[in-house]
Amino acid sequence: NAGVTQTPKFRVLKTGQSMTLLCAQDMNHEYMYWYRQDPGMGLRLIHYSVGEGTTAKGEVPDGYNVSRLKKQNFLLGLESAAPSQTSVYFCASSYQAGLYTEAFFGQGTRLTVV
Amino acid sequence: QQQVKQSPQSLIVQKGGISIINCAYENTAFDYFPWYQQFPGKGPALLIAIRPDVSEKKEGRFTISFNKSAKQFSLHIMDSQPGDSATYFCAASRRGTYKYIFGTGTRLKVLA
Numbered sequence: 001n002a003g004v005t006q007t008p009k010f011r012v013l014k015t016g017q018s019m020t021l022l023c024a025q026d027m028n029h030e031y032m033y034w035y036r037q038d039p040g041m042g043l044r045l046i047h048y049s050v051g052e053g054t055t056a057k058g059e060v061p062d063g064y065n066v067s068r069l070k071k072q073n074f075l076l077g078l079e080s081a082a083p084s085q086t087s088v089y090f091c092a093s094s095y096q097a098g099l100y101t102e103a104f105f106g107q108g109t110r111l112t113v114v
Numbered sequence: 115q116q117q118v119k120q121s122p123q124s125l126i127v128q129k130g131g132i133s134i135i136n137c138a139y140e141n142t143a144f145d146y147f148p149w150y151q152q153f154p155g156k157g158p159a160l161l162i163a164i165r166p167d168v169s170e171k172k173e174g175r176f177t178i179s180f181n182k183s184a185k186q187f188s189l190h191i192m193d194s195q196p197g198d199s200a201t202y203f204c205a206a207s208r209r210g211t212y213k214y215i216f217g218t219g220t221r222l223k224v225l226a
Contacts, residue, residue, distance in 0.1 A: 004157070031212050040123070042203060042218040043158070050212065058213070090157050094212065102148070103214060105157030 002026050006091050006106035013081040013113045021076040021109050023091030031094045032074040033058075033103065034066060036087040043090065049074055081113045117141055118206050120217030127224050133191040135220045137204035140185065144206040148214070149178065149189050152201045161202070162189070194224045 004025045013019055023032065030051050035043040045058030049068040063085060065077045074093075078085060089109045094101040119138045127133045137147075148163035164171045164178040164187065171178045177190040191198055204217040 033213075035216075040218055042120070043214075043216040045213060048213065092157075101212060102160045102163075105150075105159065107155070107157050 004091055004093055004104050004106035006089075006109050008109060009107065010110050011112070013078075013111065015081060015083060015113060017081050018077070018079050019081065019111075020078075021089055021091075021111075023074045023076070023093075023106060024072055025074075025091075025093040025104070026072065027093060027095075027104065028071070029093035029095055029104075030071070031101070032068065033092045033094075034064070034074065034076045035090045035092065036060065037090060037108070038087050046076065046089075081111075083113045085111065086113045087111060117215045118204060118217045120204050120220060122220060123218070124221045125223070127194045127222065129194065129196060129224055129226050131194050131224075133189075133194045133198065133222055133224070135189045135202055135204070135222070136186065137188065137206075137217050138184075138186045139206050139215075141206070141208065142185065143208045144215075145209050146207045147178070147180065147187050148205050148207075149176075150203045150205060150216075152203065152219075154200075158203055191222075194222075196224045196226045198222060199224050 007022045033048040034046040047066040052071040055066045091106045092103040094103045149161045150158035151161040152158040175192045180187045202220045205214040207214045
């Protein structure tokens with residue numbers, strides 16, 4: 001049981017380049033999330049999805065786009081990378097039902113934009 | 115907008131001691147308060163969680179204390195061990211939103 005898998009684990013981009021981060025979950029979860037983690041700022045929500053074909057903005061969506069074409073996958077795109085997007089990115093997923101739902105996280109993607 | 119304030123930013127405790135991490139929230143609509151534990155190079159994982167209808171929840175050496183009137187909750191780690199060295203995040207969520215607001219994290223180091 002793999003849980004939540006993120007690819008790639010590490011990436012270095014030049015300013016202005018684009019890339020896509022892939023998140024895959026095998027728990028049949030409806031909800032999926034993308035967070036970024038920066039020192040002293042905790043985990044901040046970028047975008048999230050409450051089901052296949054739906055996406056919504058989180059706290060810090062600017063400069064990112066997402067897609068949820070399949071229930072098990074949630075893609076995060078950077079169209080034109082900026083140094084301010086250097087961060088560790090985490091994908092998470094959770095069950096649909098219930099008020100108190102545990103979020104399961106992937107192992108993260110460390111992105112450096114130079 | 116930071117809705118969950120966490121302190122301290124870092125904490126050093128001797129083996130066998132008690133580690134205490136505090137969080138305060140602003141939104142009284144929050145109704146679920148989990149704590150996540152993150153080891154270096156790993157994603158956060160749920161450690162323990164509490165609902166506001168109880169004042170305390172204990173699981174092994176880990177206890178959450180909740181003060182609804184003060185809008186504060188804290189994590190206590192009894193008999194702290196070097197294996198507890200990690201970053202701890204408090205979080206809060208509100209029913210129907212399925213989103214979590216995380217604190218800024220506390221890096222705990224337990225000395226052997």
